[in-house]
Amino acid sequence: MNVNRRVQTLDEFTIQQLRDFPQATGELSHLLRNIGLAAKRVNVEVNKAGLVDILGDAGTVNVQGEEVKKLDVYANDQLTRVLQHGIACAGIASEELDDFVAFDDAKSVKSKYVCLFDPLDGSSNIDVNVSIGTIFSVYRRVTPIGTVVTKQDFLQPGNQQVAAGYVVYGSSTMLVYATRRGVNGFTLDPSVGEWTLSHPDIKCPERGKIYSVNHGNFFQYDDNVRKYINVCQNKTKADGGPYTQRYIGSMVSDVHRNLIKGGIFMYPGTTDRPKGKLRLLYECNPFAFIMTVAGGKATNGKIGILDIEPTELHQRTPLYIGSKLMMEELETYLAP
Ligand code: AHG
Ligand code: MN
Numbered sequence: 260m261n262v263n264r265r266v267q268t269l270d271e272f273t274i275q276q277l278r279d280f281p282q283a284t285g286e287l288s289h290l291l292r293n294i295g296l297a298a299k300r301v302n303v304e305v306n307k308a309g310l311v312d313i314l315g316d317a318g319t320v321n322v323q324g325e326e327v328k329k330l331d332v333y334a335n336d337q338l339t340r341v342l343q344h345g346i347a348c349a350g351i352a353s354e355e356l357d358d359f360v361a362f363d364d365a366k367s368v369k370s371k372y373v374c375l376f377d378p379l380d381g382s383s384n385i386d387v388n389v390s391i392g393t394i395f396s397v398y399r400r401v402t403p404i405g406t407v408v409t410k411q412d413f414l415q416p417g418n419q420q421v422a423a424g425y426v427v428y429g430s431s432t433m434l435v436y437a438t439r440r441g442v443n444g445f446t447l448d449p450s451v452g453e454w455t456l457s458h459p460d461i462k463c464p465e466r467g468k469i470y471s472v473n474h475g476n477f478f479q480y481d482d483n484v485r486k487y488i489n490v491c492q493n494k495t496k497a498d499g500g501p502y503t504q505r506y507i508g509s510m511v512s513d514v515h516r517n518l519i520k521g522g523i524f525m526y527p528g529t530t531d532r533p534k535g536k537l538r539l540l541y542e543c544n545p546f547a548f549i550m551t552v553a554g555g556k557a558t559n560g561k562i563g564i565l566d567i568e569p570t571e572l573h574q575r576t577p578l579y580i581g582s583k584l585m586m587e588e589l590e591t592y593l594a595p
């Protein structure tokens with residue numbers, strides 16, 4: 260087979276980006292490479308998920324006598340292990356772990372970055388063969404290099420992110436990541452196991468026709484949100500419509516589609532859960548960063564997601580995210 264050398268790999272791309280910064284150490288490239296490696300391993304298991312019934316349910320012992328782990332636990336272990344053994348990450352926080360983990364070995368305490376992630380997002384969709392994802396967020400630590408990281412390193416507002424990204428395990432597997440310089444998407448070439456640049460310099464269209472929200476919660480949303488949903492339902496051609504409603508229930512896939520096609524995704528607070536469902540640090544912040552770099556917007560209905568000062572690792576926030584002009588229209592309803 261001929262390898263197409265016109266396409267750039269993830270490694271080539273990140274190293275080339277470094278050439279403009281002679282003082283850069285290359286640690287971020289290493290970190291992204293390691294996340295890409297963990298994601299490839301997760302991808303292999305996600306593709307086998309349909310075989311779980313044959314090979315053994317999660318929590319049982321499979322035919323090889325190995326314990327079958329839940330995929331979210333497996334993904335969490337892979338990411339944690341790969342980052343711990345790498346040379347760029349001093350600690351992690353994860354949806355799957357109550358507290359952050361500081362890597363206290365001699366190599367890791369000298370690393371510059373901390374990483375927060377949702378190892379498997381949309382995991383209730385695994386059983387029914389619907390796309391799921393991994394979400395990650397990278398910060399430069401605020402404590403001195405050479406010391407063990409503390410909670411302070413993880414509780415930084417989203418506007419301090421150095422990079423953020425996600426992986427969609429979909430009809431193809433894609434890794435999309437953003438730095439302040441831009442958003443780029445890499446598709447996994449399964450024949451050679453390489454991430455190849457397929458979506459350079461992603462920009463979110465200023466307007467789209469898609470709105471994504473859980474309509475089942477409609478009567479639990481406040482009046483302003485309901486009014487805006489009615490606006491979406493009543494858009495005419497003259498008005499930039501008609502809109503179409505799309506909601507997979509996997510945030511990664513829903514926001515990925517809207518990022519590429521243009522659209523708006525909402526997870527408002529409900530009467531039962533005034534802060535909604537989604538987590539600020541490893542679900543909302545990374546997407547808010549990516550969307551903002553791509554030209555879109557993200558708010559909690561009152562302030563920009565990236566400006567929220569976090570107080571807890573697992574705190575939740577309402578989320579409204581998407582195309583710039585659609586977000587501006589939504590904001591006239593949320594803060595009339
Ligand atoms: P997770 O699988 O990590 O718990 O997250 C699932 C999230 C998110 O992906 C999705 O947008 C949302 O849950 C869907 O929630 P509802 O079913 O309440 O709409
Ligand atoms: Mn999630």
Ligand code: MN
Nearest residue numbers: 354377379380
């Ligand atoms: Mn999850």
